[in-house]
Every structure is written in C-alpha cells, then in structure tokens.
Amino acid sequence: MLHRRRGLPDDWVNIVETNVALWRVLDDDERALLGSTSDWLLRHKHWEAAQGFALVDEITVTIAVQAALLVLRLSVDEYREVSAIVVYPTSMQSRGVYAGPVRGTVTDGVVPVLGEAHGRRGPVLLAWDQARDAARNPGRGQNVVFHEFAHKLDMVDNVLDGTPALEHRGDFARWVQVCTEAYDALRAGIERPPLQPYGATNPAEFFAVATEAFFDVPVALVEHEPRLYEVMRDFYKQDPAARSSS
Template identity: 35%
Template sequence: MLGPFRWLRRRQLLRRPLPPEWLGYLDKRVPFFRELSPELRQRFLDKLKVFAWEKEFIGAGGFTITDEVRVVVAATAVQLVLFLDLSYYDRLREVIVYPGAFKLPDRTGAVLGEAKNWGTVILSWDSVLAGLRNPDDGHDTAAHEFAHVLDRADGAFDGTPKLRQYSHYREWASVMSEHFHGLQQGRRAERNVMDDYGSLNEAEFFAVATESFFEKPRQMKQKTPELYEEMKRFYGWDPAPGD
C-alpha cells in the first residue's frame, strides 16, 4: 500500500506543470507517444511526471543526465504501467545511465542493461534510443529491464509479477510455462515471436515476452495467442487491436 509520505509527494508532483520542452523530447524520441489518444496521453504524462521526478537518475561512464534523458527513459518505463499502478515501481530507487555498453563486476563482457535486486536499473543510452528507433523488431532493452522491475515488485525475480486478481495465477502459470518450455525446445511459434534469451529462465522469459508484446504484438497474437491474452490481461491493453 502506498505510504502517506509517498502519496503526498506524488500529489505534489502531479500538480507541477509539465515543462513544455518535454513534449518536444517525446515527439522526437518516443514514437508510441504520438499514437496515444488525447485521454491516454494525459494519463501517460501524469505518470511520466511522477516517475521522472521521483526516481534518481545518475550518469555513469562520463555520461550527463539531461532532461531529455530523464524524460525518454521515464517514457520507456511508463509505457509498461500505463494501465497499471505506479506502485509497481515503488522498489525502484535509481536509474543509472551509461553512454553505451558497459561492464559490471559480476558479469563477463559488456552489457546493455541490468536490473538489480536492490532497486537499481542500469541502462545504455544508446540501447534506449535503438529500442525506440526500431519499435517493431522485438528488441527493447529498456522495456526488458523495466519488466524485471515489475516482476520484482512482489518480492522475487521469478517471471510472475503481481497479477490483477488471485484467480489469474493458475492460468498465468499454465500458459507461461507452456510457452517458456516451447521456447526452450526451439518450437517455431515461440521462436518466431521471441528471442532465444527468454529460454534462460522464467524471469528472462517474462522480460523477453514483454519486449515482444509491445514491439511485435500482431505476431504474438497470431503465433502464440494464449500468451498474448495473458500479457494483455496483465498489462491491461491491446497493442494489436483488430487483428
């Protein structure tokens, strides 16, 4: 439940006017923003303000956090919770942004993004922009890492976020398990929709499925309709209407 101090702080942030230049950043960098209806655009901007001003943004590797960076990264996070509550991000405290691929002490090789257990998301600015420039290729590092945050909101990286109703868990487990194992087995339907990285474990499967849900919704709806329906029920909207 939202604590009284956080609730008050968010009310204050919502009352602050949106800086006019933020709309320019969104129009320039965030294609899905231009497609929102006026009603959804206002909902999006309200959540964007809270996320952008509430979370701490930290530049790393010589990178400087500007308002444009803050707004664009926040937009990638808010897309996932447009029909969910911002409380899914309550455990997230800070977003660290590098200019490009980076190295971490506990990882071999360079990485483009990482969601840490203690409330930190680390992103490459280059990868954030690449995900937005190619909105239908199924690859979006920022969406992937913020999906991990949603997953972690109930206490564990296990591929099952806090669902809308208790009655949804049984069907979620059945459908996600079926398609996770389908991807592990190299089944054509899953491989046509999702990256093989999703076969690593259940948490990565949910994050990869999230990327595909937002970037390849029509393919997911056609090739793996049961998976699409579960993702739609959780996220609360249909990115592929009419198909």
Template identity: 35%
Template sequence: MFGLFKRFRRNALLKEPLPQSWEQALADALPFLNELNTLEREGLESHLKILMKQKHWVGAGGFELDESIRLTIAIQGARIARALPLDAFERLSEFVIYGEDFVRPDDAFGGPIHGEAHPFGTVVLSWPACQEGLAYPCSGYNPILHELAHVLDVSSGYFDGTPLLHSGEDYEPWARVFQHYFDALRQHPEQAFLDLYGAEDEAEFFAVATEAFFELPDLLLEEAPDLYEELGRFYRLDPHIIPCSCESHDPPVDDPHTEPEEVGRPLFGPGDPLDFF
C-alpha cells in the same frame, strides 16, 4: 507518517501541469499518442512525472545525463505502466545510465551488457543500446522495456517471471500459459517467434514477452493469442488495436548458428511459428 508525507508529495506532483517540453517529447516518442483514451493518457503523464521527479538518476562513468535522455527513458516506462497503479514502480529507486555498453567486474564472461535490473531497486542501462532499441520500434528489442519488466516482475518479491498480478484468480492461467510457451521456447528454439534470450529463465521470458507485447503485438497475437491475453490482462492494455507507424513488424533476422557476442539483448531473430496445437 512517512507514507502519508510521501502520498502528499505525489499528489502535489500529479497536480502540476506537464511541461511543454515533455509534451513535445511524448509526441515525438509515441506516434500513437492521440490514439490513447483519456485514462491511458492520464496514466501515461502521471507515471512520467513520477519516474522523472521521484526517482534518482545517475550518469555513470562521467556520462552527462541531461533531461532529454531522462525523458526518453522515462517515457518508455510510462508507456508500459500507463494503465497500471501509480505504485507500479515502487520498487524502483534509481536509474544508472552509462554512455557506452558496460561490463560487470565480477563477470567471468566479461562481455558488454546493455542493461540489468537489481532487486534493491536500481536499473542500469547503456544509452547506446537504448538508442538502438528505440531506432527500430518494431524489432522487439527495447532494453528499457526489458529492464523495467524485470522491475515489475520483482514486485512480487522474486525475479521469477510472475509479477504481482491483480487478482488471485489470475495466477493459475498465467502460470499455465507462461510455462507452456517457456518450455516450448527451450525445447524448440528452431521454431521460436520470441527471442531466444527468453529461454534463459522464467524472468527473462517475461521480459522478452513484454518487449514483444508492446513492439510486436500483431505477431504475438497471431502466434500466441493466449500469451497475449495474459499480458493484456496484466498490463490492462491491448496494443494490437493501436495503429503502428512502422513499415514492418518483422524483426531483423540474425544467424542462429553464430556464437553470442553480447549479453543483455536479443541475439536471434524469429523462425517458423511454433506449432503446439
């Protein structure tokens, strides 16, 4: 009975017209909006409604969380889920947004965190980090995409870098390709074209690869076409074909010899392409 009522509420929500302010926010946030086909556009709007209306939003530490901030974050979620089923973020229950980078009280490192996702359904984000990522849309750094990729990952039950794929036949090539590039990132960090934060574990690799898939599709397609193909099969998208408004697809290069000062974000830029073949 509860599931039936939930579906009824969702169906009613999806029939509601998109508020004009939301339409404008979509146009401002996604320069490629008019390039989307009808199904992608419908999926984008449907996921946006679900994220805005059926998830709990909390401003942490006294941070005033207005609609424009919620819209900005939800649009990024709708962007990556626009071709996925409407229950893609079923495991997600709430967003907790800080007005600054935050720290975890039990973290021995004690460094500032830009975002984290919890298996019980909460995504925590630093709003300044979100703004930084959105200010450089071709940098490969987007903490919103990163943490929501974790939510998709745990849909399978674990943070293990393998979300719930669409078909049983998808798992073998996914495992083979992802393991190949994950191992390479660990073994040859000096040649990395993906952010080295992805070498932490398989879950972080999937999240970093998702950021690259949406923000650096040309680079990912050139350097790792099979990885791009697996991500495209999962997200049911081909972002490479959408014209990009960025002046450059090259992420900013940081010094790989410096000590990391922050967690929850990319710390290094790309190096030389990996040569595995």
C-alpha cells in the same frame, strides 16, 4: 550531494515526438496519462548518469516515457522496487561471473550489458544508446527499457520468477500454464517468434522478453502467441495490438 528532482521539461512532447515512435499510436487520453506517469517517475525516482556524462532532458524523458508505458494502466506503485535509474552512455562492459546459457553453468569474462535490474530496491542500469535506438526503431521485439522495468514489476512480490503480482487468484494457474508452455518450447530450442530465444534463460527472462514483444511487436504476438498475448493484456490492462492496427 544535491540531486535535481524535477518533472517533465516544457518541451517534453518535442522530445517524445522525435524519439519515441510509439507515441504516434497513442490517443489523447493515453498521451496525457503517459505524461503524468513520466512526470511522477522523474520526480520520485533518483536519476543518475554513470561515468560523468550529462543527463540531459532528452535522455531522462525518452527513458521515463518508455518506463511509464508499462504501468500506464497500473499504479506507479508497481515500480516501488525501483530506487534509481542509472544511465550509461553505451553498453557497459561488465566483468564477473554470470549464469551461463545452460542451467547450472557459469560464464566468467567480459560481456556487453545493455541493461540490468538489480534485486529488490536496487537500481535499473541502462545503456542510453540502446534505450534511444529501441524507442526510435520499434518492431524488432527488443526494448531494453521495457525489459529491465519488467524485471522490476516481477520483483514486486519479492520473487523474481517470471510471475508478477497478479490481481486474481484464478489468473495464476492460467498465467503459469500459458507461460510454461511457451517457455518450455524455447528451452527445447523451438523458435517462437516474435519471442527472443533469450527468454529461455529462466522464467524471469521469459517474462521480460514477453513484455518486450507485447509492447514492441503486439500485432505479431497476438497472431503467433494469442494465449500469451491474452495473459499479458490482462496483466498490463492494455491492448497494444488494437492500438497499432487502428
């Protein structure tokens, strides 16, 4: 099977200006870096459309740019656990056995799935309508692309535990302390906006939800969860709240 592996199309900026609202707050350096990182992802990862719909440039560019934002100040090698990106037209109806909302329970049935990040070298599955909506309409603390690619960053150290590979040993204790405090609160049913309650599912979901908030509603996160914002800022090496308010 022949797979098309080309980088950003010539009109990529038009696509991004239309579809990715965050583009407006980036400076020229960040835009250039986002372009080169997105180009790398398009060339080096396997992109595929599920259910035979056409994987047009608008789709790959809109998703690649959002995925690239997370690793803007990291190395693209942080996505080494991403083998492929499989795009569905809309939410997948997935039948199977899932972890239930309460620890130790399972749910059996059909559930709508906006995205999935399969373990280790497995693919990232995304619903295009969700990915586009999140890119166009930020500000709700929800972004399926940020969420699923955060899971992949978490997998780099071979454990999906809500703690990605941290650079410095000293960062680890602080990371665990800050995240555990907020996670335990969510577990206890305490609302911690802008974090989605779904973050209470397990530590891996907490990290994915915290990543969504960090990039999608950074000003709200720094205001309500300043310590969590700090550890996320140190990990991602970005300060999106400063970007948004400038």
